[in-house]
Amino acid sequence: MPRDTLTRDQIIRTAIELLDAEGLEGLNMRSLGKRLNSAATAVYWHVKNKDNLVLLAGDQVWDEITLPDLRTVDWRTAGTSMAVDLYAMLGRHPWLVQAFGSHLFYGEGKARHDDHSLAVYEAAGFAGAQADQAAGAVFTFVLGNALSASAAASLTRRLSRDGGNAQELLQDTMTRATEIAMRFPRLRGRLETAGAADYAGAPEESFEFGLQALFDGLEDRLAARPAQGGAA
Structure with a gap:
């Protein structure tokens, strides 16, 4: 071409x-x-170069996140929707999670998302720096949950490129990790209940549980403000 x-x-x-x-x-x-x-x-x-291309690609994928209409949904519904969409987007593009460690992303796609995210928490009742803090807390929670899948994808590719059987190498690592974990009572109890195959994974619906717990905490801060003289 x-x-x-x-x-x-x-x-x-x-x-x-x-x-x-x-x-x-x-x-x-x-x-x-x-x-x-x-x-x-x-x-x-x-x-310009590879780094410029990563920035351009990294900005475009933010357009995959739906920005809810705050005139038709409440802030918590909107915040939950955006967080779930962000989590799904990072799952489709695990390289973006890796790239956060070496690139400073900017552009219209990310700016549009970030601006709407602030609007969500301002609609909740947070103002100024508190809206930034609320948005940042949700973002870092989602990013942290996406990190495991991103690391697994990267490791599998690396092992495959090295000429080994990625599945066998991962299984060998899990076997050794399980042997160590069995020395500790709580980890041993979890292994005996869930099985070694589930040792490295979070229980089902952990993301949903943590996200709703985070929103519960934000709502509690909003509800407590009158009793604290307006401070969140």
Whole structure:
């Protein structure tokens, strides 16, 4: 595909597909050019370098999150919807979780999401820095929950690239981790109840439980403000 038929949108969409399949470590201009049926040099007419491409791809995926209409739903319903959508988006694009450690993301997609997130917590009754803190608490909770799946995807790809059987290597690691865990009473009790296969995973519905507990806490802070002279 000649450079004059390529568009930035095509490049970004294809980069997202490559990142989803191969992770951050699998993204390079040669592989991207091959997917685009174009020379790698043609890509540079539209993006500066790999880091710039990651930023562009990372910003576009934020548009996958639905922004609820605060005129039709209450703040907690809106906040829950956005958090669940964010969690699902990070699950579809686990490379983005990795990229947070090495890139500072910005752009219209993320800004639109962040602005609406602040609107949700302002609608709840938080103001100024408190709205930022509420939005940040929910965001970091979601990000933390997405980290495990992102790490597992990255590790599986790395083990596969190293020429080993990823499933066997992961199973061997879990066997050794289980042997150590059996020395501790609470972990041993969990293993005896849930089984070794579930040792590394959270119980079902843990994300939903934690998210609603977090919103309960935010509501409690709002309810307590009059008794504290308006302080949250």
